[in-house]
Amino acid sequence: MKRRKGFQAFIVLAAAACLLLTAGCSPNLLVFNTAGPVAEVEKRLIIISIVLVSIVTIPVILLLFYIIYRYRDTPDNTAPYRPEWSESRLLEIIWWGIPIIIVGILGAYTVRDTFVLTKPQAKAGPPLTIQVVSLNWKWLFLYPEQNIATVNYCQIPVNRTVEFMLTADSPMNSFWVPQLGGQEYTMPGMAMRLWLTANKPGDYYGTGANFTGKGFAHMRFNVAARSDLEFNNWVQQVKRTAPALPDRGYAELAHPSIAEQASFSSFPPELFRKTVVRDGGMYMKKDPRKKAQTTETKHNHAH
Structure with a gap:
């Protein structure tokens, strides 16, 4: 009876410790409060990972408390003493087999969802292209189709x-x-691609996740998801009211500094491509028509 009460006390103590450690966790964590199909797929993968890992971690934690109590060094402990015991095939199969199965299941889900997310998740109209340049310590968003630019915020259609x-x-x-x-990483000399979709209106928190110096904490931005009508009205308003961003303005913006939200009615042509190439890279999204035009121009010059 005493042994059973002692074990129950250990279980209660372990549960209390878990509650104490997670007391500061909000139920509305952003990664679980999804607002798009990409985030939904990733949330499902996170939940699957938590469940599979818990199959190992929870029994191990409970066994730890049980072993501490069952094999404690006290005069009244009746646990068997077997110094010649060396192995158990059943236990070996359990503690090697279960992790292998879990890794296999988790790997299958991860590969499947990773390949799913390399393609657009929504098919409502052609994709909207937004070129993003991370600077010290701010974010520049370029809209090549609309020929406008923003700093530390962007607006997208739902x-x-x-x-x-x-x-x-x-x-x-x-x-x-x-x-x-x-x-997704932003790297000098490279153009990376990320597909995202917002399936409901709202303002969504964005941030830089790599430490880049003393202004790193200010590298936050806002993503405003609005209806098509509101998005088009916003584009027209920026074109009418915002100043242009010339080459000199971009050079000043690129200087390490902390900036507030700003809008620009235009920006230098091919600013994004020139930024990538200037840093030694090549534009990721190759246009075969441009390649054909370049080849034709070289051919004409040769003649």
Whole structure:
């Protein structure tokens, strides 16, 4: 009876410790409060990972408390003493077989979802391209189709796939909007691609996830998801009211500093591509028509 009460006390103590450690965790964690299909797939993968890992961790934690109590060094302990015991095939199969099965299941889900997320998740109209340049310590968003630009915020239409093309004109960083999807690196000389979609209107928190110096804490931005009508009205308002961003303005913006939200009615042509190439890289999204035009121009010059 005493042994059973002691074991129950250990279980209660372990549960209390878990509650204490998780007391500061909010139920509305951004990664679980999803607002898009990409984030939904990733949330499902996180939940599957938690469940599979718990199959190992919870029994191990409970066994730890049980072993501490059962084999404690006290005069009244009746646990068997077997110094010649060396192995158990059953236990070997359990503690090697279960992790192997879990890794296999988790790997299958991860591979499947990773390949799913390499393609657009929504098919409502053509994707909206937004070019993103991470700077010290701010984010620049370029809209090549609309010929406008913003700093530390961007606006996107709801239920429309957004193709974020990412690069850096500063140390490497990481672009992350937790409620819309996972993070993607921004690197000098490279143009990375990230597909995201918002399936409901709202303002979503975005941030840089790589430490880049003293202004790192200010590398936050806001993603406003609005209806198509509101998005088009916003574009027209920026074109009418915001100043232009010339080459000199971009050079000043690229200087390490902390900036507030800003809008620009235009920006230098091919600013994103020139930024990537200037840092020694090549534009990721190759256009075969441009290649054909370049080849034709060389051919004409040769003649």
